[in-house]
Amino acid sequence: MQIPLFPLDIYLLPGGVSKLRIFEPRYIKLIKIAATNNYGFGLCMSIDNNICHFGTRVVITDFDSLPDGVLSITISAQELFLLDNYWQDDDGLYFGKASKVPNWQSTDINYNDVEIANSLKLLFKEHPDHASYYPSPDFNNMTWVCQRWLEILPLEVNQKQWFMSRNDHTAALSFLHTVIDDNLQKK
Template sequence: MTLPLFPLNTVLFPGCRLDLQIFEARYVDMIGRCMKTDSGFGVVAIVEGDEVGSAPGEFARTGCEARIRDWQQRPNGMLGIRVEGGRRFRVSSAQVQPDQLTVAEVEWLDDQPEKPLTVEHDDLATLLGALSLHPMVASLEMGGEVKGQQDLACQLAYLLPFGLAQKQVLLEMDDPTVRLARIQVLLEQLQGDLTA
């Protein structure tokens, strides 16, 4: 499967929403093609380099498909799009085209079937409910009812203020139960840092 890549300084998770302003020609063209063919593109985290200009020097090999859910012309003349995370993938090879757009051969990663939440997830579900009241989260229409462990883990991993490398590790985890346990550990570390 060939997928155009959009390297960013963020990690997108399945089911999560991201607003982007598109102004570089390579990405305006890419978005146009995606909208015409009702296809997605891949969001990968930048490891080395910048979002703007030439293709980044290095990006994470595991990313998330982005599906365009809405678009509008911004007052500044740029194209604004809202995407939603789809399937996770692993990049097997990539090449930079003459227009500096990176195109990759990817393998889709299998996500486990959704598992129901258990009592031990009550605190994390309550935390997501509290996050949903934040204006930024509300504007993305996230943080409402969750379908299960996978949904809860993805939304928390995306919304909580973890570092880029920590979020990338969470994205690469296949088991939602393990991902939720890791989120709990990261939260405890965050609380420890705040009280120190």
């Protein structure tokens, strides 16, 4: 698939939601393309001005013109992709040729993982603005819980890319047990 790209240091995994402020002409063009193709655009991170291999296809679910003339959009992450190559057009907008990466399969939560889900519930209660993006949170789906944690945690780009390259949530779950279990033991 060929897809317009938006390089940003925002990490979204399938099911993730975020808001963006759009003001540069090349990204206004990206929004127009995404609105007409009904396929969305690619959200991708970069390291040293090089776009990373893994990204997330997102669709626009809402938009609003702000008083300062900036366009505000709400995006929803649909699926991961692997970037085969990318280029810039004359307007500076990036495009890429990408291959779909299978989404992680939903997994029911088990007894050993309840604290990870409960910690995310608590975080959502402490940050209602962020929680408002998820009117129907799926705290019983361990894959969904792991993805939301990975989006929130302050990880390096190469760590985020590594998690995106995994076939399922198990590496993320193991990592979260280390981080959250250690934090709970310190209390």
